[in-house]
Amino acid sequence: MPGTLKTPRTLYDKIWDDHVVDAQADGTTLLYIDRHLVHEVTSPQAFEGLRNAGRSVRRPDCTLATVDHNVPTISRKNFTNVGNFIEEPDSRAQCVALEDNVKEFGLTYFGMTDRRQGIVHIIGPEQGFTLPGTTIVCGDSHTSTHGAFGAIAFGIGTSEVEHVLATQTLLQRKSKNMRISVDGTLPEGVTSKDVILHIIGTIGTAGGTGCVIEYAGSVFRGFSMEARMSVCNMSIEAGARAGMVAPDEITFAYLRNRPLAPPPGEAWDRAEAYWRTLVSDEGAKFDVEVKIRAEDIIPTLTWGTSPQDTVPITGVVPDPQNITDPTKRASVERSLKYMGLTPNTRMEDITVDKVFLGSCTNGRIEDLRSAAKVVLAAGPGASVAPDVHAMIVPGSGLVKQQAEAEGLDVIFKRAGFDWREAGCSMCLGMNPDQLKPGQRCASTSNRNFEGRQGAGGRTHLMSPAMAAAAAMTGKLTDVRKYLGGSQTTGGSAPLKITSPYDYLDPPQVPPAPVALAPSDIPSIADQATSVPSSIPPFRIVKGIAAPLAIENVDTDMIIPKQFLKTLKRTGLANALFYTLRKDPHTGKDTDFVLNRQPYDKAKILVCTGQNFGCGSSREHAPWSLNDFGIRCIIAPSFAEIFKTNTMQNGMLPITLSPEECKELFNDASEGLDLEVDLEKLEIRREKGRPSIPFEAESFRRHCLLNGLDDIGLTLVKGDAIQTFEERRSETWPWLDGFGYVKGGRIQASAVRTKKKIDW
């Protein structure tokens, strides 16, 4: 309107506003999802849910599936089918289940003989499936990777995967805006991985809790797309819901000619014009601002068992004696013991047994180039240190193909590296690639939790260049001894494309954009009670509370990877806190709190540490708590995905102040019952101790009290979703009807086994 000043908005605000299907008074929003990536670990129960309810996938044309976590990375020369190639029965069952599901529901799928197969977060960008201005989800926490394109991209649990499959929407609450600016010039040898490790070391793994981070400043502007992806990938390790970078020329150059990006000509021009509006306005409000000087960053790696345990390569292993806070000191002592490290040891004096170069953080072509450069710099004839096994696992079949076209495989193989097929590999060891107990690994992945790469394995996170240097010397090594200069700027990998657009209809002239506003359709919750659901209501839970004093309880700790291979949601009680509850040597029960009476019957868990449920999006974590009998978790703060996952299962996460948590922790330690009353919003205590009030979002409270499930509620909004989709087709036509099958909107693409892909 003339004369009216618009409120400045952030990049996140703008994309959010453009995806609102319906907004309720309490802020709960039905958000449209443009892109859904699916993998074998977090989808079987979701497809089963659809099947049981007789539902179909709403937008197969916006859904892309692949297998990545369970696949072996050995040669596929003798591959005939998944059923006889994957030896481990549970891994095989998950991959077979996905193949069956994509056939049944008509989804596009990159299987193991398709050279486009790879880690879900590598293949989306590679294909141009990931686009600026979109909302992107996947049952995987590192979906944050895709925010590098200026998208709202975040991980979800399996119940939400089912929700998106059925409705192409999600019920969400908006996060806070956080901006991290890194300005200046990076010193030589410092890469994007060093930058994000430095950031996490600075703000901590809970630093971004409740926020979406926008990465700003000259350093990110100068980064390639691949470097931006490595940074956004690890936003989840900083506790954030998502990370993003505003799209710019570098983004557009990367996307041009990708198979699923808008085709050149009018469609592209229109998309690009919209993408150019996706920047934070001057004066837009950020709830949290962090500023970092590029010059302060030097090659960085981790020493401990949390991604925040960072240290410059020139530093030493921390000494717990210098830590005054007793909880922090205890946690450092525990990490050092697990990592087998002595305080004050120089990082460069630590020897490694394994090197893992790959993962969704650093399994892209530029990562391989950067590692190859170090290998070459080591001189002719130089090879991997004796007794070190160094593996290179390209993030996708196309990355592998590109690397081979550039001769990188030859450089690696000649130096004694193990050149593998694409997959998640040793990033989390759901497949045969695992560390043995006590083995130490220089890894380019994103998580160094206890047991992450194999039970008893020890992980040091670092950049590809640093990992390559460690492979050559057999020790953690300052890569600057080999070369100078950042490896992270410059152009992105060219992609060989035969005829990328022959599956698309000729571009159409789209109608003018339509402004979107939250609809005034009555609140979902008002209509909710008529919708059938299988979620048990939560009203009052009374019983024993188990005390836990651990910071940053991650979902790998709540339920380790070996239990993620189930096709069911139940039977996971024994898996809960498995590594803490079972002695690794004898297999017998430890004295961990949940093994002791009366806590083996606990219905409530009281944790005094911040950031409960951080890390992976595995809904298996709340499933296992639920199976054990725990219906309510009380903590000073929760990771977003975990919190949502609990409520999807009729469980209640309660956030209280650290002092209140401590009081309830003391009650629990005395073996006293607690009574959690969601109707009255209070926790009643024994021995006449004063009740503690708590808060709950009104919509979520209503759903929990009535045992309502989100899908049923959202389906009530069918008309609003359809109206949104009509507007979407007019405003952003390039988001519809793309596909791998000629003729526009895809029907279904065949699940290929042996046949070569013709593209």
Ligand SMILES: CC(C)[C@H](C(=O)O)[C@@H](O)C(=O)O
């Ligand atoms: C399996 C999946 C749920 C998990 C995640 O969400 O991150 C995995 O990718 C991981 O890295 O731990």
Ligand code: SF4
């Ligand atoms: S973090 Fe590791 S396991 Fe998870 S998606 Fe990325 S590569 Fe796969």
